[in-house]
Amino acid sequence: MDDRSLETPDTEPTAARWVASRSHGPYAAGSAFLHAPSFAFQAWGGGENQLIQTGRHLEGFDLPVRLFHPWTDRLIDARVLHLFGMSREGLELAKAARARNVPVVLSPICWYEPRSLWALEPTVARKLAAVGLWSMRRTFPAFSGWRRELLQLADRVLPNSEDEAEQLIRMFGVDRRRIAVVPNGVLPDFGWGSPQLFRERVGDFEFVLFVGRIEPRKNPLGLIRATRRLGLPLVVVGEAPPQHENYERLCRREGGDRVVWLESLDHHDPLLISSYAAARVFALCSWFETPGLAALEAALAGAAIVITPHGSTRSYFGDRAEYARPGRVDEIGAALSRAWREGPRPGLAAHVASNYLWDRVAKLTAEVYDQVAD
Structure with missing residues (x-):
């Protein structure tokens, strides 16, 4: 274990302070730009924690990171753009990065579960529509859509498990050679x-x-x-x-x-x-x-x-x-x-x-x- 990657609870800033400090001000050349949808931190959850802890521990390996700020940051300055979660916002950013020859890494943080779709949608019509779309994706992985486009744009896709990797291959036709499984973590x-x-x-x-x-x-x-x-x-x-x-x-x-x-x-x-x-x-x-x-x-x-x-x-x-x-x-x-x-x-x-x-x-x-x- 590399002790540089660990900070004690007494000295480590809160997540909010870390986010603020990595979102504003100057940044090192060749930083990895980390991005989550703009709505992400309005309701804290595992995806937000995954982004923050990944960033903190990358710094422990002396790799500079930046939380991408669209008003001030220029993609051309990034060593790599790392997207956490799939969103249309991320799709547009991935297109811009690829146009500037900036590599794109995507952590999808997703799971498509027909039982949950049926249980959680509020009406029968929406239940049928959601499960129907899942069935179509499962049957025709080449079916177009913004999620498939985003997955195809990424230079590497980082699912959290082999199960998630297999689902991405089956439902979106992701090339296994572009997949690298990176698990979730714990402090x-x-x-x-x-x-x-x-x-x-x-x-x-x-x-x-x-x-x-x-x-x-x-x-x-x-x-x-x-x-x-x-x-x-x-x-x-x-x-x-x-x-x-x-x-x-x-x-x-x-x-x-x-x-x-x-x-x-x-x-x-x-x-x-x-x-x-x-x-x-x-x-x-x-x-x-x-x-x-x-x-x-x-x-x-x-x-x-x-x-x-x-x-x-x-x-x-x-x-x-x-x-x-x-x-x-x-x-x-x-x-x-x-x-x-x-x-x-x-x-x-x-x-x-x-x-x-x-x-x-x-x-x-x-x-x-x-x-x-x-």
């Missing part, structure tokens, strides 16, 4: 945490933990119902993104006095790290995950994991987690019961520490930059 801080701060500020009790957005895709409501049936305490860390406030109110109403609610915490907040360390079980029974950064953090902290089978979760956790489908409250309950009773699977924390720390993610990313830019 080693989560493996060093103590439960003491949580016990002092919140309480000294055993509990199931959920960390994430309070929205239908993450399915905290299904988790709340399952824990209430079992009589297990649940701690929820997170808040609703815009337009999901009614869903959060429903979750709070159903949770009642069996759920402890904590507001969304900065990624380096000692209370978040302590919450993972104090949790007996961590649960993320979403409609899909790729693979759920919070689940990796909790696994490194030593919690037993209950997670959705939809997405790329099995690529990361294998047989070291309990799996429960989001639409089955009884199944979630059974998985929680096993995890509560049996504890974390042997070797889980060591597996995460060996394969998914951010310094390794940054090293793989830097190797891609070298391939496309030199």
Whole structure:
């Protein structure tokens, strides 16, 4: 492990300060320009964390990075343009970069799951349209569209797992030779945490933990119902993104006095790290995950994991987690019961520490930059 890539919680700036400092002012020649859609940081999630931690740890390898600012930055100055997430905004930027002979790297951060499309679309018409488009893409990967165009423009595509890579090949015809799998990562801080701060500020009790957005895709409501049936305490860390406030109110109403609610915490907040360390079980029974950064953090902290089978979760956790489908409250309950009773699977924390720390993610990313830019 290269210690230059690690910063301690005492000295590392908050994510917001880091974003601000890398978005304005002068930048080094040959910087990698990192870009996310302009709406991305309005509702914090795993994609935003992936961008920030990748950037921070690339700097640990002495690679200059810049968060692309369209009003002041010139693409011609970039060594490489790295897009996080797929958007029409990113497509136009990729076209401009290619016109200036600037290499384009794309981390799609995507998963197309027909079960989630059917479950989450609000009307039957939209359910049928969404699943129909998925079926068309699956059958005719050469079917035109802006996502396919963006994927074809990228010099390298960096899915987070082999499962995501196979999906991109099947649905969009991406050339495997342009794919380099770069996994999601986790900070080693989560493996060093103590439960003491949580016990002092919140309480000294055993509990199931959920960390994430309070929205239908993450399915905290299904988790709340399952824990209430079992009589297990649940701690929820997170808040609703815009337009999901009614869903959060429903979750709070159903949770009642069996759920402890904590507001969304900065990624380096000692209370978040302590919450993972104090949790007996961590649960993320979403409609899909790729693979759920919070689940990796909790696994490194030593919690037993209950997670959705939809997405790329099995690529990361294998047989070291309990799996429960989001639409089955009884199944979630059974998985929680096993995890509560049996504890974390042997070797889980060591597996995460060996394969998914951010310094390794940054090293793989830097190797891609070298391939496309030199």
